[in-house]
Structures are given as C-alpha cells and as structure tokens.
Amino acid sequence: MKILITGSAGFIGAALVKKLLTEDHIILGIDNHNDYYSQDLKESRIKNFYNHSQYTHRRLDIAERKKLESVFADFKPEIVVNLAAQAGVRYSLSNPQAYIDSNIIGFANILECSRNFNIKHLIYASSSSVYGDSAKLPLSETNCVDHPLSLYAATKKSNELMAHSYSHLYKLPTTGLRFFTVYGPWGRPDMAYFKFTKSIINGVPIDIYNEGNHKRDFTFIDDIVNGITNVIDKCPPQSNAAINKTPEKSPDPWRIYNLGNSKSIKLVDFITVIEDRIGIKAIKNYLPMQIGDVRDTFADISNSSRDFCFKPTIDIDKGIDLFITWYKNYYKKMDTK
Numbered sequence: 647m648k649i650l651i652t653g654s655a656g657f658i659g660a661a662l663v664k665k666l667l668t669e670d671h672i673i674l675g676i677d678n679h680n681d682y683y684s685q686d687l688k689e690s691r692i693k694n695f696y697n698h699s700q701y702t703h704r705r706l707d708i709a710e711r712k713k714l715e716s717v718f719a720d721f722k723p724e725i726v727v728n729l730a731a732q733a734g735v736r737y738s739l740s741n742p743q744a745y746i747d748s749n750i751i752g753f754a755n756i757l758e759c760s761r762n763f764n765i766k767h768l769i770y771a772s773s774s775s776v777y778g779d780s781a782k783l784p785l786s787e788t789n790c791v792d793h794p795l796s797l798y799a800a801t802k803k804s805n806e807l808m809a810h811s812y813s814h815l816y817k818l819p820t821t822g823l824r825f826f827t828v829y830g831p832w833g834r835p836d837m838a839y840f841k842f843t844k845s846i847i848n849g850v851p852i853d854i855y856n857e858g859n860h861k862r863d864f865t866f867i868d869d870i871v872n873g874i875t876n877v878i879d880k881c882p883p884q885s886n887a888a889i890n891k892t893p894e895k896s897p898d899p900w901r902i903y904n905l906g907n908s909k910s911i912k913l914v915d916f917i918t919v920i921e922d923r924i925g926i927k928a929i930k931n932y933l934p935m936q937i938g939d940v941r942d943t944f945a946d947i948s949n950s951s952r953d954f955c956f957k958p959t960i961d962i963d964k965g966i967d968l969f970i971t972w973y974k975n976y977y978k979k980m981d982t983k
Contacts, residue, residue, distance in 0.1 A: 650723035652676045652730035659729040660691035674721045678707040683835045708752035718759045728770040738798040749801035761816045767882035772822040775799035784946035796938035813900035819882035826906030826945045830867030831972035851929040858914035861942040863906040866960035873905040876954040906945025907958045
C-alpha cells in the first residue's frame with residue numbers, strides 16, 4: 647500500500663517506517679525536523695532508510711496546510727499514520743503555543759486532507775496522558791477522560807474528538823492509539839529513562855519526582871510498532887460496525903485503543919533496572935510531584951488484543967538492556983566523529 651507517515655524522523659515514526667519497508671509498502675515520510683531535541687538524532691534515524699527505493703522524505707510542518715495538500719495530491723496515499731506532534735508533558739508548561747500549532751492546527755490539516763483525498767484509514771497517535779490522574783486502574787477506553795492535567799494531554803483528547811466529528815460527518819475511518827510511555831533504542835532524549843541513563847553514566851544527580859512513588863506502564867518500541875502495523879493490516883472501521891466499548895458508543899467508523907505493556911512498574915524500581923544494567927548507582931535527588939504529571943498509568947489492552955491481536959512481548963529487563971546497549975554504541979560513535 648501507499649502509506650503516508652507524519653513524524654517520520656521521530657522515535658516511533660522512524661521505527662514504523664523501517665518496519666513497513668520490510669513489508670514492501672511504498673512510504674512517504676513527513677517531518678519538520680524541529681529543534682525540540684537533537685536534530686542529529688533525527689538525521690541518524692532516517693539514515694537507516696533514507697535511500698530506500700520505496701521511501702521518499704519531505705521536510706515540512708503539518709501546520710502548513712497548502713504544502714500538506716500538495717503532498718497528498720502528489721502522493722495519493724491510501725493510509726495515513728499521523729505521528730507528528732509536539733511531544734512532552736513538561737515542555738507544554740513553558741511553550742503551550744507549540745502544542746496548539748502542531749497538535750491542534752496540524753491535526754486539523756491532516757483531517758481535512760484525509761477527507762478531501764478520500765483516505766481509506768487515518769490512524770493517529772493519542773496518549774495515555776488523556777486519562778489524567780485517574781484512580782480507576784487499569785486504564786480502560788471506557789474511563790472518563792474529561793480532566794487532562796496538561797495542555798499536551800488536552801490536545802490529544804482534542805484529537806480524539808476532532809477525529810470523531812470527521813468520522814461522523816464525512817464517514818472518514820479513524821483509529822486513535824493511546825500510547826503508554828514508549829521507550830527503547832533511538833528514543834527521545836527528553837524522556838526520563840533517557841535522561842536517567844545519561845546522568846548515571848556521567849555521574850550527574852537525577853531528579854526523581856514524587857519521591858519515585860508513581861508508576862508507569864513502560865512499552866517497548868517494537869511492541870508499539872507491531873501494534874500499529876496490525877492496525878494498518880486490519881480493515882478500517884466501518885460505519886455501523888461493532889466498535890470497541892467506549893464512552894460514546896458511536897455508529898461511525900471511529901475507534902480508540904490502548905497500546906501499552908499492561909504492566910505497571912514503580913519509578914524507583916525502574917531506576918534500579920537501569921542502575922543494574924549500567925553497573926553504576928544513581929545519585930538521587932528526590933523531589934515532590936511535578937505539576938501536570940499523573941501518579942500511575944496501567945493499560946487495559948483487552949480491546950486491542952481482541953480486535954487486532956496486540957500482544958506485547960518485551961519485558962522491562964530486556965527492553966532496558968536493548969536500550970542501553972544501543973545508547974552506548976550510538977554515543978560512542980558520535981563522540982568519535
């Protein structure tokens with residue numbers, strides 16, 4: 647199939663492109679290569695497939711509607727996977743406009759282009775952040791998600807609502823995927839596990855919020871990619887078809903699913919796994935809960951397991967081992983340049 651992937655130089659986007667190219671799809675990748683974190687890392691990711699005969703790369707921002715329309719018109723994709731977004735809960739506290747531009751305006755442009763160019767299926771990234779600080783665990787798609795704690799979470803909830811309106815009004819098939827703390831090789835340097843690893847190796851104290859008592863459902867990148875590809879391979883949602891049980895039992899071609907490991911680990915225990923793999927004890931700086939953060943995440947994946955055979959296979963010990971092996975090799979190569 648001809649598949650358009652936005653955010654193709656990002657962590658999940660690049661991993662997805664690499665996987666889909668092994669399945670003989672024709673891929674057009676879009677990314678604005680912003681400076682939220684290292685552009686060198688983004689360039690290194692796409693080097694893995696940049697010259698592949700069935701891959702084309704375009705450097706543009708999805709907030710630029712006219713340019714985006716031209717890409718759709720020229721490429722004529724069958725499937726769109728929207729992974730482009732301004733990421734990060736904490737960054738949204740200091741730079742909210744970036745989230746409005748990319749996550750709201752940009753996503754609206756994706757919806758409009760998908761509608762106007764008769765896309766068969768729009769798949770897009772949502773987030774476990776939409777659940778807010780819910781005490782009802784595991785977090786199910788049936789949970790109320792009306793109380794996001796950060797602007798980032800609010801924009802992701804907005805994406806789900808916007809997609810629903812397009813599914814209802816224009817019968818555009820949409821599937822939103824709520825990702826739970828994705829980690830692994832080629833990951834994002836702004837994420838805690840990446841920062842912890844860098845600091846521990848360099849003997850720098852690490853900041854541990856909420857005294858390390860909150861829990862996260864860490865999901866390895868390969869499991870997330872396999873989940874997305876299973877959704878791509880599955881027929882898109884149809885009007886009046888049976889839809890997974892969500893708060894709004896919509897007869898429209900709109901679905902929401904959790905993609906997580908369905909195991910929750912305490913932050914202090916997660917840090918211990920990193921320490922053990924590196925062989926160095928962290929210098930810990932315990933801090934109170936940070937505004938915008940949630941205490942616990944734990945995914946109920948019964949719907950995604952039922953509907954497209956989603957089954958995580960990488961546990962935290964193996965996942966961290968693979969990440970740290972990559973981290974040491976990658977930065978050793980960077981240091982020698």
